Amino acid sequence: MNLTISNLAIGQKAIIKDFDINNIPLKLLEMGCLPGNMVEVIQIAPFGDPLYLNINDSHVAIRLETASIIEVEISKENQL
Amino acid sequence: MKVGNINIALIGNPNVGKTSVFNQLTGLNQQVGNYPGITVEKKQGVCKLSSNLKATILDLPGTYSLNASSLDENVVIELLLNKNDKDFPDVAIVVTEVENLKRNLLLFTQIKDLEIPTILVINMSDRMSYKGISLDIPYLENQLKTKIALVSSRKGEGIDNLKNLIINYKNITTEPCLNASSIDVAYFNNLRRAFPNQSLYKLWLVITQDVNFANLNRNELPNPSFAKSKEDLKRLQQKETIKRYQFINDVLKVGQKIDLASAKDLRSKLDRILMHKVFGYVIFFLILMLIFQSIFDWSSLPMDFIDSSFVSLSSWTESQLTAGVLTNLIVQGIIPGLGGIAIFIPQIAFLFLFISILEESGYMSRVVFLMDKSMRKFGLSGKSVVPLISGTACAIPAIMATRNIENWKERLITILVTPFTTCSARLPVYSIIISLVIPNTRLFGLFNLQGLTLMMLYLLGFGMAFFSAWLLNKILKIQSKSYFVVEMPNYKLPMFKNVVINVIEKTKSFVFGAGKMILALSVILWFLASYGPGENFRNAREIVSKQNPATEHLENEIASYKLENSYIGIIGKSIEPAITPLGYDWKIGIAIVTSFAAREVFVGTLATIYSIEETGDQEATIKNKLSTEINPITGDKLFNLASGVSLLLFYAFAMQCMSTLAVTKKETNSWKWPAIQLVFMSGFAYTVALIAYQILK
Numbered sequence: 001m002n003l004t005i006s007n008l009a010i011g012q013k014a015i016i017k018d019f020d021i022n023n024i025p026l027k028l029l030e031m032g033c034l035p036g037n038m039v040e041v042i043q044i045a046p047f048g049d050p051l052y053l054n055i056n057d058s059h060v061a062i063r064l065e066t067a068s069i070i071e072v073e074i075s076k077e078n079q080l
Numbered sequence: 081m082k083v084g085n086i087n088i089a090l091i092g093n094p095n096v097g098k099t100s101v102f103n104q105l106t107g108l109n110q111q112v113g114n115y116p117g118i119t120v121e122k123k124q125g126v127c128k129l130s131s132n133l134k135a136t137i138l139d140l141p142g143t144y145s146l147n148a149s150s151l152d153e154n155v156v157i158e159l160l161l162n163k164n165d166k167d168f169p170d171v172a173i174v175v176t177e178v179e180n181l182k183r184n185l186l187l188f189t190q191i192k193d194l195e196i197p198t199i200l201v202i203n204m205s206d207r208m209s210y211k212g213i214s215l216d217i218p219y220l221e222n223q224l225k226t227k228i229a230l231v232s233s234r235k236g237e238g239i240d241n242l243k244n245l246i247i248n249y250k251n252i253t254t255e256p257c258l259n260a261s262s263i264d265v266a267y268f269n270n271l272r273r274a275f276p277n278q279s280l281y282k283l284w285l286v287i288t289q290d291v292n293f294a295n296l297n298r299n300e301l302p303n304p305s306f307a308k309s310k311e312d313l314k315r316l317q318q319k320e321t322i323k324r325y326q327f328i329n330d331v332l333k334v335g336q337k338i339d340l341a342s343a344k345d346l347r348s349k350l351d352r353i354l355m356h357k358v359f360g361y362v363i364f365f366l367i368l369m370l371i372f373q374s375i376f377d378w379s380s381l382p383m384d385f386i387d388s389s390f391v392s393l394s395s396w397t398e399s400q401l402t403a404g405v406l407t408n409l410i411v412q413g414i415i416p417g418l419g420g421i422a423i424f425i426p427q428i429a430f431l432f433l434f435i436s437i438l439e440e441s442g443y444m445s446r447v448v449f450l451m452d453k454s455m456r457k458f459g460l461s462g463k464s465v466v467p468l469i470s471g472t473a474c475a476i477p478a479i480m481a482t483r484n485i486e487n488w489k490e491r492l493i494t495i496l497v498t499p500f501t502t503c504s505a506r507l508p509v510y511s512i513i514i515s516l517v518i519p520n521t522r523l524f525g526l527f528n529l530q531g532l533t534l535m536m537l538y539l540l541g542f543g544m545a546f547f548s549a550w551l552l553n554k555i556l557k558i559q560s561k562s563y564f565v566v567e568m569p570n571y572k573l574p575m576f577k578n579v580v581i582n583v584i585e586k587t588k589s590f591v592f593g594a595g596k597m598i599l600a601l602s603v604i605l606w607f608l609a610s611y612g613p614g615e616n617f618r619n620a621r622e623i624v625s626k627q628n629p630a631t632e633h634l635e636n637e638i639a640s641y642k643l644e645n646s647y648i649g650i651i652g653k654s655i656e657p658a659i660t661p662l663g664y665d666w667k668i669g670i671a672i673v674t675s676f677a678a679r680e681v682f683v684g685t686l687a688t689i690y691s692i693e694e695t696g697d698q699e700a701t702i703k704n705k706l707s708t709e710i711n712p713i714t715g716d717k718l719f720n721l722a723s724g725v726s727l728l729l730f731y732a733f734a735m736q737c738m739s740t741l742a743v744t745k746k747e748t749n750s751w752k753w754p755a756i757q758l759v760f761m762s763g764f765a766y767t768v769a770l771i772a773y774q775i776l777k
Contacts, residue, residue: 021318022314025486025561025565026147026314026317026318026321027486027565029317029321030186030321031567042351043352045452045453046357046360046450050452050462052355052449056182057183058180058183059570060568061448061449061566062564062565063564066563066564
């Protein structure tokens with residue numbers, strides 16, 4: 001299974017790889033949620049949803065449902 | 081000397097301080113209206129640039145891009161694409177914020193491609209050193225082909241420089257920053273051939289958006305090959321967005337330096353406390369308590385003052401004018417009607433004060449984040465918290481506050497259930513009935529039973545809102561994607577000027593908007609209660625004096641006899657069979673009928689009906705009168721525990737507010753939903769009141 005934003009732990013950084021364009025609100029793309037950009041999970045709300053993210057220096061909250069269709073790659077910076 | 085005028089459009093992402101810049105430029109020199117046909121707010125102001133030039137500034141709704149996904153954003157595109165619009169800007173000012181420059185520039189590059197002279201404002205420059213950010217302004221101006229004004233709207237710095245740039249707007253090149261055709265070369269080459277004289281990016285926007293623009297209707301595109309499937313268009317929009325970000329990233333790599341040493345800041349510290357899984361909810365609860373406290377406690381003093389002022393105004397006017405029909409209309413219809421509007425000003429102002437502080441500070445987004453999961457169980461969104469809280473003052477602004485809920489089903493459910501929350505108009509009804517039927521004793525020597533009842537009614541309102549939301553969520557078969565994107569802005573100390581202007585504007589539009597309705601209805605009510613058909617009404621005096629020649633209260637008796645035979649009395653009598661099982665008589669029936677205009681007229685209607693002289697403490701005298709009323713059928717007191725509880729429940733659930741129905745119609749664009757609200761809520765109220773009375777009697 002592919003790794004998505006919903007699999008990330010708090011504080012973990014990753015690079016956005018791919019997503020199904022038809023299920024992503026355009027507003028999120030405009031906030032910088034695009035392949036190649038960095039994403040970090042800042043906080044997860046009580047009960048595990050929604051997620052508070054830093055995407056390409058934009059601070060946004062999205063629901064788990066949306067987060068689970070955005071595929072990511074763990075960034076090298078974080079593995080070091 | 082003739083003063084020249086130029087049109088300016090102020091554009092920007094939400095949360096960049098666009099309104100602060102607007103306030104700095106125009107001061108109180110602004111007016112708020114609506115765009116024709118829709119409920120999007122239109123803010124316009126005037127700014128004096130020099131002795132012979134002034135600017136009309138239009139503060140457009142905040143938008144993340146020119147790809148419209150909401151009504152508010154549509155307004156922006158429609159204006160910018162229509163050269164014939166009277167507000168079409170000579171200059172566009174794009175407001176950005178120094179900390180979110182990357183994202184903010186996306187919109188800037190789109191505006192720039194429309195070939196309108198564009199000035200870039202980088203706001204919150206006072207935070208640059210604190211954040212370790214430095215900008216190479218000449219480089220950025222060169223790359224972005226614009227003039228840049230560094231502004232701190234909080235400190236009022238850079239505004240004069242901005243004004244100078246506006247005066248010299250003709251020096252700004254209208255050359256676009258990005259070559260639109262690189263999105264899809266073949267497609268755009270075809271477009272260029274078909275429309276040689278149009279800007280490519282404008283054509284692109286017209287094709288992708290649902291807007292028409294001067295002489296080019298998207299449905300009349302000559303070649304069907306320009307039409308693309310929705311999916312293809314979205315793919316191209318994504319491609320456009322990526323292209324723009326590539327360009328912006330390249331520019332900022334050179335033009336912006338950030339010293340990462342100051343990474344951990346106030347934001348993450350505050351976030352950790354305010355969104356903590358325990359403290360987060362505790363703090364939110366405390367803030368709610370504070371809001372309720374202010375709405376119901378602190379505003380009682382000014383409300384009493386307004387109330388008594390209108391009573392004295394009424395009697396003063398009566399003493400100044402000669403007696404007659406016109407005087408009666410003014411004294412009994414118009415002035416009490418105006419008082420009914422004015423009395424809500426303190427509560428509305430307090431509510432907007434708090435909401436505006438919570439929004440300005442950035443806290444509201446955190447509440448939305450905290451509450452989303454729990455609210456979704458009821459088919460609501462985290463964003464429904466704001467309307468439900470506002471609903472305790474008035475459902476009208478609350479329903480308008482649902483606009484930022486992206487998911488249509490969640491938004492619709494929020495609109496439909498908001499009127500269940502106990503609005504301020506129910507308060508006078510509750511307090512008089514509670515004081516009549518609930519004993520003023522303490523429970524366990526601690527809780528005042530009357531106060532406890534009032535609190536129960538508030539909880540009942542919220543409970544019913546959530547219950548019906550849950551029910552609607554099960555019933556409504558609307559498929560809409562669970563989109564939910566909330567920007568989490570930086571925490572900011574609310575700016576006094578912004579908060580004050582916002583409170584004044586919102587209060588004003590409540591008073592004039594809802595006020596017109598209440599005023600009109602109170603005049604109609606007065607008419608219906610003061611006139612009647614037939615002999616009985618006209619000869620009231622003779623008939624009453626013949627029946628009770630010796631009564632001391634002849635004038636009162638005549639008045640109530642007249643009322644019984646007035647138009648409204650006839651209406652009341654005709655609905656009596658329907659309300660007798662609930663424990664009401666025809667007089668309460670009239671009060672209920674008039675309450676469909678607005679609940680707060682209940683007490684006033686009863687006051688008129690029981691023909692009490694309006695002297696001294698109005699509620700106390702009504703109370704005495706009501707407590708001695710006898711139900712003609714049962715022979716018991718009319719207001720006893722059974723009928724009282726029945727009335728309380730009826731008012732808690734019934735849809736009795738025409739303005740709310742009108743707003744629901746406006747926001748849902750259909751009569752279906754207000755009709756459902758009216759039938760469901762009132763039907764439910766009737767059933768519950770009936771059951772309560774039959775059990776308790």
